Amino acid sequence: MKDLEDRLREALRAAAETVDETRSRPLPELGAGAVRSRWWEAHRRLTPVLAAAAVVLLVGGVVSVRELLHGGGRRPVQQAGSAMPRFFVTSVLAGGGQRSRLEIRDSGTGRVLDAEPAAPGVDYREVAAAADNRTFFAISEPRTGGRCRIVIDRLSVSEAGIITQRDPVVGAKVPGTVRDSGSLAVSPNGKMLSYGAGGCSAEARAGGGDGIFGVIDTGTGQRWEWPDSGGGTYRGMSWSGDGRYLFFVRAVMRNKGRQEVIERQELRRLEVTGRVRGEVKEASTLIRGVDAPRRFAGTAAGRDGREVTISESGREAEDAWSGVPGREAAGEAASARPWAESTLRADAWASTSLLGDLLRISVADGRVLRASTQRGTATFDHPLLKGDVSGRFLLTDLGALDTAGGGTAHPIAGLAHVFDADW
Amino acid sequence: MAVPALTSLYREHQVELIRLAVLLVGDVATAEDVVQDVFLRLQARPPRLQDESKLPAYVRAAVLNGCRMALRRRRRTWGHTEPHEPPVWSAESAVMLGEDRREVLAALRRLPRRQREALVLRYYLELDDAEVARVMGIRPGTVRSTMVRALAALERRLGEEER
Numbered sequence: 001m002k003d004l005e006d007r008l009r010e011a012l013r014a015a016a017e018t019v020d021e022t023r024s025r026p027l028p029e030l031g032a033g034a035v036r037s038r039w040w041e042a043h044r045r046l047t048p049v050l051a052a053a054a055v056v057l058l059v060g061g062v063v064s065v066r067e068l069l070h071g072g073g074r075r076p077v078q079q080a081g082s083a084m085p086r087f088f089v090t091s092v093l094a095g096g097g098q099r100s101r102l103e104i105r106d107s108g109t110g111r112v113l114d115a116e117p118a119a120p121g122v123d124y125r126e127v128a129a130a131a132d133n134r135t136f137f138a139i140s141e142p143r144t145g146g147r148c149r150i151v152i153d154r155l156s157v158s159e160a161g162i163i164t165q166r167d168p169v170v171g172a173k174v175p176g177t178v179r180d181s182g183s184l185a186v187s188p189n190g191k192m193l194s195y196g197a198g199g200c201s202a203e204a205r206a207g208g209g210d211g212i213f214g215v216i217d218t219g220t221g222q223r224w225e226w227p228d229s230g231g232g233t234y235r236g237m238s239w240s241g242d243g244r245y246l247f248f249v250r251a252v253m254r255n256k257g258r259q260e261v262i263e264r265q266e267l268r269r270l271e272v273t274g275r276v277r278g279e280v281k282e283a284s285t286l287i288r289g290v291d292a293p294r295r296f297a298g299t300a301a302g303r304d305g306r307e308v309t310i311s312e313s314g315r316e317a318e319d320a321w322s323g324v325p326g327r328e329a330a331g332e333a334a335s336a337r338p339w340a341e342s343t344l345r346a347d348a349w350a351s352t353s354l355l356g357d358l359l360r361i362s363v364a365d366g367r368v369l370r371a372s373t374q375r376g377t378a379t380f381d382h383p384l385l386k387g388d389v390s391g392r393f394l395l396t397d398l399g400a401l402d403t404a405g406g407g408t409a410h411p412i413a414g415l416a417h418v419f420d421a422d423w
Numbered sequence: 424m425a426v427p428a429l430t431s432l433y434r435e436h437q438v439e440l441i442r443l444a445v446l447l448v449g450d451v452a453t454a455e456d457v458v459q460d461v462f463l464r465l466q467a468r469p470p471r472l473q474d475e476s477k478l479p480a481y482v483r484a485a486v487l488n489g490c491r492m493a494l495r496r497r498r499r500t501w502g503h504t505e506p507h508e509p510p511v512w513s514a515e516s517a518v519m520l521g522e523d524r525r526e527v528l529a530a531l532r533r534l535p536r537r538q539r540e541a542l543v544l545r546y547y548l549e550l551d552d553a554e555v556a557r558v559m560g561i562r563p564g565t566v567r568s569t570m571v572r573a574l575a576a577l578e579r580r581l582g583e584e585e586r
Contacts, residue, residue: 004578005546011527012547014520015511016442019451025441027433028459030466 084393084400087113087161088423089136090414091124094143100124102138103414104161107400107423110413113161125150125178129422130190131241131389134158136422137169137193139184141177148200150174152184152193154218169193171221175200176212185237185246186218188389192272193218194246196234213280215246215272226270226280236267236296236310241303241389246270247287249296250280256291263292267299267310269363288366300387300394302360307369309360309394309403311385358385358394358401384415386422395423426466433462436479439548440486446543447490448497449509449532457489483548483558487540494536530580538573541566 088107094100100118105111118124118140126139136155152172156165176197183196197212211233214225228250236249250266270284277283290296290312297311360370386395394401398409415421437458444454461482470481512528520528531539537559544555552570556563 004574004581007523007527007581008531008542008577009546011520011524011531012446012543014524015446015528016547018511018520019438019442019445019454021438025437025455025459027430028463030463 084108084402085129085133085388085423087133087157088395088412088421089127089129089138089155090418090421091127091138092417093123093125093419094118100140100143102127102136102155102163103418104136104155104157104163105412105414106161107412110415112414114157114163116155116163116166123419125419126184126195127420127422128184128186128193129386130186131188132190133388133423135186135190137184137186139178139195148175148177150176150178150195150197152195152216169216169218169221171223172216172218174212174214174223183235183237185239185248187239187243187272188241189243191218192216192239192243194237194239194248194272196237196248198233213248213250224277226278226283228280230279230281232280236298236385238299238301238308238387240301240305241391242305244271244273245301245305246272247299247301247305247308248284249299250284254291263295265290265292265294265296267296267308267361269305269308285363287363288361297383298385300385300391302391303389306363307360307391308363309358309385309387309391311383311396312357312359313383358403360403384421388423393423395421429462429465429469432478432482436482440482443483443543443548444486444490445511446547447487447540448493449511451510453493453497453509454490457493458486461485461489480554480557483544484560487558491536526581527577530577533580534573534576537561537569538576541569542573542577545570 090103100123102116104114124138128137134157141150152169185194193216213234216223232250232252254264256262267288268284300309384397399411401409440458441454444457512532552563552566555566
């Protein structure tokens with residue numbers, strides 16, 4: 001090895017000596033642009049910062065122009081949907097000396113992160129959450145007397161769950177009254193709001209008569225309403241993940257025999273992009289219908305609008321029927337439909353106060369694709385069922401439900417004694 | 424750093440630095456470019472050293488980096504043009520250096536970059552492990568292990584050539 005080291009040392013020295021040490025090589029000096037070069041060297045680290053700032057300004061400018069052109073509407077980013085939403089919003093009615101309020105809660109713990117009180121004499125009622133889980137909407141209306149008008153507010157929430165902004169949605173002051181639960185829903189991108197309300201006539205305010213069913217563009221304030229000569233009321237609204245379809249439950253009174261009048265509930269789907277005008281019944285597609293005492297508690301649309309999960313209670317009534325598009329129009333009588341008995345647990349039907357069955361329904365033909373029973377007493381005066389954008393997680397009276405995880409609800413604190421909730 | 428101090432440093436170390444660069448890049452012209460670039464950068468952006476005695480080590484490290492960049496540029500250029508043998512390890516150099524030295528340099532050239540740099544710093548500049556580590560920006564322990572592997576590899580390659 002010593003020999004090798006010597007050979008190496010000698011070779012290196014010989015090669016190095018090929019450099020002529022007598023040759024004049026003056027110190028190179030900075031040229032005429034030296035001052036500029038020095039300045040540039042000192043500040044060249046600013047280049048990426050300035051470039052990034054320019055890009056941000058450019059993008060910001062483009063977004064601002066788009067916002068101005070579209071009436072300032074916010075377009076929340078669609079949530080990935082692989083995890084449970086981080087927050088949920090609840091509405092609490094006035095009581096115990098406290099004003100009505102909206103609460104932003106942590107989905108994992110139920111802890112209240114922030115609250116927004118309503119104006120005195122006003123109640124927050126229905127709530128809805130956009131897919132970004134940072135934008136929420138709420139219907140408010142005067143508690144007693146006063147004007148027959150509902151107002152829809154928009155709430156923006158920070159990453160920490162703190163309410164950063166509350167403002168009324170443009171064009172969302174609608175003559176009417178909140179009549180039923182689940183009568184507010186927002187499309188996943190936060191652009192379209194659907195609402196259901198009772199009319200302002202004396203009959204409507206008494207719970208009957210005309211109902212209002214409409215959609216608002218939250219950016220422009222433009223509003224579309226579909227008339228309903230059948231006097232239907234609307235609840236359980238939810239949008240498909242692609243924002244194309246709106247699912248809702250329409251409740252109408254119908255005669256059963258000569259003496260008896262019962263409520264019929266219809267699960268319907270409306271294709272909003274086409275904005276088909278005319279009566280609700282004609283513009284939408286009937287998927288499934290039940291007669292009282294059966295009822296639909298809510299709907300949670302699937303991502304692509306081809307499936308919808310519903311909560312259905314009151315199974316002791318035997319007159320459920322499946323409505324197929326065109327069948328009702330053809331005047332066919334409602335017929336008993338065999339349920340997916342083998343997939344349902346027989347001990348789950350003791351009371352309509354149970355949350356009931358969660359049924360995943362095929363929109364095309366009303367078939368039950370999957371059924372599970374959620375046992376437990378509803379903490380709301382109406383059962384709660386709200387889906388997230390992925391269609392996988394459901395917010396129910398019993399807590400959070402992962403439909404891909406076996407169907408057992410994970411209890412969430414803070415759902416008791418609230419009027420409505422969504423995530 | 425004032426220009427006179429830099430001038431003094433340049434006068435004192437330029438030949439040694441150019442020779443170091445020649446051993447790494449293989450030709451005098453490139454080596455001179457590398458060293459001049461280093462001193463131009465030192466004028467444009469003088470180093471902030473708390474201990475002025477560390478300046479030679481700092482300049483050696485800068486020359487080493489300059490050589491790496493020159494070799495990188497050369498590899499990219501050779502990807503598109505005819506490859507050439509830098510004079511130090513070319514066949515012509517055997518006339519000047521002798522066949523045995525040319526073989527050693529050719530074997531050295533084929534070593535991985537880190538091993539080649541470690542051997543040049545140790546056996547040409549006669550730096551100890553700590554100084555080599557400082558110039559190369561690696562730990563002294565790594566220098567020792569690199570050196571052992573480099574000598575073994577060099578011996579192996581020389582053995583192959585002699586057979």
